[in-house]
Amino acid sequence: MTTTEASPVHDVDFKLELYRSQVALRRFESRAYDLFLENYVKGTSHLSIGQEAIAAGVAAAMRPDDWTFATYRGHAHTLARGVAMTPVFAELMGRANGLMAGKGGSMHLTSVEHGVMGSYAIIGAHLPIACGAAWSAQYRGTDQVAVAFFGDGTVNIGAFHEALNFAAIWKLPVVFICENNLYMEYTRTSEVTAVAHPAADRAVAYGLEPILVDGNDADAVYEIARTAIERARAGGGPSLIEAETYRHGGHSRADPGKYRPDEEVALWKSAERDPVSRYRTRLLELGVEEATLVRIEADVDAEVDAATEAAKAGAAPGEDLLMKDVWANGGAEWRN
Amino acid sequence: MAELTYREAIARGIAQEMRRDESVLFLGEDVGAAGGVFKGTVGLFEEFGPVRVRDTPISEQAILGAAMGAAMTGLRPIAEIMFADFFAVCWDIVANEIAKSRYMTNGQMSFPLVIRSGNGGGLRFGAQHSQSVENWAMMIPGLKVVVPSSPRDVIGLMAAAVRDDDPVVFLESKALYPTKGEVPDGEIVDALGTAAVLRHGSDATIATLGLMVPRALAAAEELAAGGIDCTVIDVRSLIPLDTQTILRETSATGRLFTVEENPRVLGWGAEVASIVAEEAFFDLDGPVVRITTPHIPLPAADALEDMALPSVERIATTIHKAMNS
Ligand SMILES: Cc1ncc(C[n+]2csc(CCOP(=O)(O)OP(=O)(O)O)c2C)c(N)n1
Numbered sequence: 001m002t003t004t005e006a007s008p009v010h011d012v013d014f015k016l017e018l019y020r021s022q023v024a025l026r027r028f029e030s031r032a033y034d035l036f037l038e039n040y041v042k043g044t045s046h047l048s049i050g051q052e053a054i055a056a057g058v059a060a061a062m063r064p065d066d067w068t069f070a071t072y073r074g075h076a077h078t079l080a081r082g083v084a085m086t087p088v089f090a091e092l093m094g095r096a097n098g099l100m101a102g103k104g105g106s107m108h109l110t111s112v113e114h115g116v117m118g119s120y121a122i123i124g125a126h127l128p129i130a131c132g133a134a135w136s137a138q139y140r141g142t143d144q145v146a147v148a149f150f151g152d153g154t155v156n157i158g159a160f161h162e163a164l165n166f167a168a169i170w171k172l173p174v175v176f177i178c179e180n181n182l183y184m185e186y187t188r189t190s191e192v193t194a195v196a197h198p199a200a201d202r203a204v205a206y207g208l209e210p211i212l213v214d215g216n217d218a219d220a221v222y223e224i225a226r227t228a229i230e231r232a233r234a235g236g237g238p239s240l241i242e243a244e245t246y247r248h249g250g251h252s253r254a255d256p257g258k259y260r261p262d263e264e265v266a267l268w269k270s271a272e273r274d275p276v277s278r279y280r281t282r283l284l285e286l287g288v289e290e291a292t293l294v295r296i297e298a299d300v301d302a303e304v305d306a307a308t309e310a311a312k313a314g315a316a317p318g319e320d321l322l323m324k325d326v327w328a329n330g331g332a333e334w335r336n
Numbered sequence: 337m338a339e340l341t342y343r344e345a346i347a348r349g350i351a352q353e354m355r356r357d358e359s360v361l362f363l364g365e366d367v368g369a370a371g372g373v374f375k376g377t378v379g380l381f382e383e384f385g386p387v388r389v390r391d392t393p394i395s396e397q398a399i400l401g402a403a404m405g406a407a408m409t410g411l412r413p414i415a416e417i418m419f420a421d422f423f424a425v426c427w428d429i430v431a432n433e434i435a436k437s438r439y440m441t442n443g444q445m446s447f448p449l450v451i452r453s454g455n456g457g458g459l460r461f462g463a464q465h466s467q468s469v470e471n472w473a474m475m476i477p478g479l480k481v482v483v484p485s486s487p488r489d490v491i492g493l494m495a496a497a498v499r500d501d502d503p504v505v506f507l508e509s510k511a512l513y514p515t516k517g518e519v520p521d522g523e524i525v526d527a528l529g530t531a532a533v534l535r536h537g538s539d540a541t542i543a544t545l546g547l548m549v550p551r552a553l554a555a556a557e558e559l560a561a562g563g564i565d566c567t568v569i570d571v572r573s574l575i576p577l578d579t580q581t582i583l584r585e586t587s588a589t590g591r592l593f594t595v596e597e598n599p600r601v602l603g604w605g606a607e608v609a610s611i612v613a614e615e616a617f618f619d620l621d622g623p624v625v626r627i628t629t630p631h632i633p634l635p636a637a638d639a640l641e642d643m644a645l646p647s648v649e650r651i652a653t654t655i656h657k658a659m660n661s
């Protein structure tokens with residue numbers, strides 16, 4: 001089993017951008033949580049607080065025309081591809097200025113123009129779908145790569161295994177990224193999984209190299225993703241990456257996550273483990289001025305505030321949207 | 337004009353579209369060199385090669401997931417699910433993903449794909465290889481559903497399905513595979529959402545589909561000999577549904593009978609009957625009568641399966657009784 005060390009060589013501007021991206025995801029998610037408690041966000045929402053290094057690090061390794069397939073926990077993966085905050089907040093709030101005009105909601109964020117080919121809320125479903133996009137790229141010779149994100153609990157559903165075998169036999173340009181945050185909804189994945197490393201220990205079953213990475217180190221994630229994506233682009237076939245991480249909060253909504261030991265939560269939230277704090281410390285150690293980081297943080301805060309207000313200003317979706325776009329002709333007619 | 341079997345028409349329909357459009361690909365289990373377990377796709381592998389005609393593992397979710405991902409990125413895949421019963425292991429991809437993703441994304445994506453599958457009974461395969469599942473597909477918003485009954489319709493509706501920008505579930509009646517029909521030369525392209533009136537009569541209207549079409553036609557001949565003259569409509573397309581043809585032909589005779597292979601409860605005829613009740617009630621001279629498979633798993637033994645599926649005799653007797661009561 002290989003554990004990849006963080007790549008030592010990145011220039012500071014690249015790192016600052018990666019820091020900005022992680023801070024943006026963190027602060028967006030914190031605001032989304034507040035908006036949920038204030039009942040602006042209805043229904044449900046699943047946050048990536050604590051897991052930002054994965055979405056940010058992988059996105060940094062993707063080409064603009066590569067494809068992301070995310071889950072219901074997909075705000076971060078969507079924003080990391082360059083989607084603006086306002087339409088994402090507005091989608092969470094069910095507004096007409098939402099990313100999908102309120103028709104999808106928090107679990108289905110999609111922005112085709114940014115290569116975000118959907119967020120999927122049925123566990124594992126998007127893995128075979130990502131294979132299809134990769135097959136399309138392979139057939140058309142476009143060099144595009146599909147990247148599918150999913151959780152540790154997802155490795156126990158059939159679609160995962162069908163997709164992995166399928167990608168391997170067709171040598172598809174697809175990268176599977178398991179964000180191992182140790183828990184499913186309210187149960188520790190290890191209690192219901194036959195192997196210790198839910199994804200990495202399954203890799204050999206599909207003729208793939210087991211890959212484990214520190215998912216709270218954006219540089220390490222970036223490096224491993226870059227290698228896998230370039231390999232896929234060059235015709236080397238799929239990769240399965242297990243990124244170890246933790247969600248600071250509960251599974252969804254206002255879940256307090258009480259099924260987890262306090263010491264465990266405290267450890268993962270500590271400055272040594274938390275991906276954003278760690279990255280900040282790394283930048284300071286590299287000689288970046290504190291003021292530079294503070295400016296980035298202030299810029300992000302301003303962006304989050306402005307996006308929150310712009311989203312809140314959106315109207316409720318009108319009746320014109322209700323019967324729109326079931327079919328490619330834009331309508332919903334099923335009979336004459 | 338040539339005489340083709342329903343089975344041969346499948347390969348011809350797919351080949352017609354694959355020749356025309358490089359973005360049409362075909363995938364499924366045993367569909368390549370083997371030509372399909374029903375031999376419905378013989379010759380495609382030889383003509384189009386292993387890149388465009390691809391054998392898959394026994395992974396129905398992967399087959400349909402691959403079709404969906406390919407369709408959302410600009411291809412027009414045709415996927416085979418060997419037996420329609422197997423939809424039960426990949427229904428998530430059909431009903432939750434393919435059907436809903438266009439609407440959920442506010443029209444950002446389209447899914448121009450065809451899922452073809454061997455549907456229905458008559459081959460004594462028992463309850464897990466004989467179900468008629470057109471009503472499963474029909475009740476999911478976002479899916480189009482067609483069921484051809486003749487070789488000519490297989491080709492024409494396949495072409496229409498492939499060219500349509502929406503997902504189409506294309507259900508082939510397995511028991512019709514060896515049946516023959518005249519097929520014109522050259523390209524055949526039909527239209528989804530169009531029913532065909534196969535027989536004109538003045539006393540009663542029969543709406544039917546797939547394997548039940550030849551049986552309804554034979555029953556109509558028997559009934560005609562006894563003085564009941566029936567119109568027979570081949571509904572062909574459940575979504576979109578050509579209700580105008582059904583309403584018009586029902587109003588013309590004043591009676592409607594549906595002949596359905598699917599089990600009774602919420603079969604497609606229930607929707608048709610409710611539309612007719614709402615919109616043509618005052619043209620009716622008697623109740624709408626549904627002739628269906630009973631609400632049971634289909635038994636394997638030939639004697640039992642023959643009792644379960646609507647037969648020519650049951651269709652004729654039911655209509656005869658209803659018309660004389
Ligand atoms: C097929 C299916 N089963 C169950 C669920 C309910 N569910 C939603 S999220 C979740 C936990 C998934 O855990 P994991 O894969 O580890 O992802 P995480 O939420 O930790 O990111 C479950 C069981 C579902 N959405 N789909």
Ligand SMILES: [Mg+2]
Pocket residue numbers: 151152153179180181182183184
């Ligand atoms: Mg998890």
